Amino acid sequence: MGKTLVDKIWDQHVVVSKPGFPDALYINTHFIHEVTSPQAFDGLRKRGIPVFRPQKTRATADHNVPTINQHLPIKEALSRHQVEMLTKNTNEFGVELYGLGHPFQGIVHVIGPELGITLPGMTIVCGDSHTSTHGAFGAMAFGIGTSEVEQVLATQCILQYRPKRMKIEINGQLKRGVVSKDIILYIISKISASGATGYFVEFCGEAIRNLSMEARMTICNMSIEMGARGGLIAPDQTTFDYIKGRQFAPQGADWDKAVAYWQTLHSDADAEFDRVLTFDAADIEPMITYGTNPGMGMGVTHHIPSLEQIEDKERPSFKKSLDYMALEPGSALLGKKVDYVFIGSCTNSRIEDLRMVAGFVAGKHKADNVEVWVVPGSKQVEAQAKKEGIDKIFEAAGFQLREPGCSACLGMNEDKIPAGMYCISTSNRNFEGRQGPNARTFLASPLTAAAAAITGVVTDVRELI
Amino acid sequence: MKKVFQHLNSTAVPLPIENIDTDQIIPARFLKATTREGFGENLFRDWRFDANGDPKPEFVLNNPLYKGEILVAGKNFGCGSSREHAAWSIGDYGFKVVVSSFFADIFKNNALNNFILPVQVSEGFLHKIFSAIEADAEAKLEVDLEAQLIRIVASGEQESFDINPYKKACLINGYDDIDYLLSLRNNIEQYENSREFNF
């Protein structure tokens, strides 16, 4: 019987497999950032051991960093301390750091791919759940906790049980105004925020094949939002074209050898999955979430479910969620006033996202009632946007283009949405308080977010293009 | 100092809410510490305290009736981010066991790595536990890791739970994953040398 892609990669990385024990899995690339690494370095110090393979770990500062005046010292003392600790730890243990001011700095899941560090067939981990993003290259990439960060630093290995495999196939072609963010919000709304728990998900089908690498990253990024361990897409010519020539990508003879290997990385035709789901791209509309988990999403023209449509035992959680959002069951979101628009995060802050938004807003101006923040995913994205004149388009539209970081995705820095305000956001989580205490989040695609920026209300972007 | 976990008999704190995500357990703005200690203060921060930092009397952790080393929560507990701070805050607050009918993967791992036992029970048994605590805030639960059993002491009703044998041994003996991985050092170096593609 054939093997799934997950099994192929897994089998290539098992160092030791003993009955009754989890497999010891070798990790090719380990990313770290300032929030989930300090306690791991402390652990090494307590044990008196070094980082085992320092050149396989890369560090950046992203979660806590300000997005205005990054050249000045960080004002907030605790954030500054965390970023300083990262500098100190990486120096002491010999790990490469792309810190503030470095031309490679940015959100960890944006910089790995754009630097050519993320490659097909790799195992990749990071103390951050959206590590699944890197799966777009046909890598096995997943988020880990700080104890596991310490394991990888200490041994370049991690203990894992083989996950179950799920295949999600999206057939057909996307309709106008529908982009990859809508695909993933649609899938999550169908299978719920825990629908893929325990699985590694392989995305495939015509609609996925037709996506660019950056659009694929958006899909894999949010596979964690349906509970999956990770998501991945088999590499193909689109993947190889994207990687070729990037900073740390293989070159010359190494490149040819690598591509030959990468071409073997796909699920065999007779491979068996534990679960298979199939969707039709033509059924997908521009999506928006109305609740406080990413599974609470719908087509932007739809109505929020009424209480009767919700199962009895789910009702208390459903009501709690809508109370938080100050929305009525059964109501529509179209026309609902928004206060903030956030275009950013590791889901949608790459150059294509910025181009998509710029293409839509060129010649338009934001509505008076909204504040619009565009936060590029990395220094390189920022530089590219400026090179292409995207910054000018944003300026003319009244959008603020800021400096790279996680920003209002999780509100660890000053970029918080004020209490009670509505934010339409291209990030990945609409949890209570995620974007600031009592902030209310609508998740949507960059296009849908940009449309709301122009009209000041939740809008069906298809009517404006 | 290594912790061990074997057996617990305690009252429990009920939190019958589903999909409790790690942003509720410990909001991101409290992740700025660089040590593992002290997170218990901010456990469930925004449910527990109002904007002025005053306790919200209606939240269960502020209700003196309910205390104990066991937290009982609704389905899909710990979804969301991979922050281990969620497990640290639960442990630091004093919980040793979390009971739910479903746990998010990463949270489960993080809890076990911090010697907190996630006990996954059926929907029906979870309901019985909530009812037992509702009837009597002093109702005790007994968790026996060796036998993999959780029992409602007053009624004697019990259910068995799953835990993988490796993690069970770690909890009972107080050793952790790094101890095991470090013992594999030779295998790891052999693996590295045998790879054509070690990127």
Ligand code: SF4
């Ligand atoms: S942008 Fe948001 S989701 Fe992505 S790594 Fe940063 S905080 Fe996490």
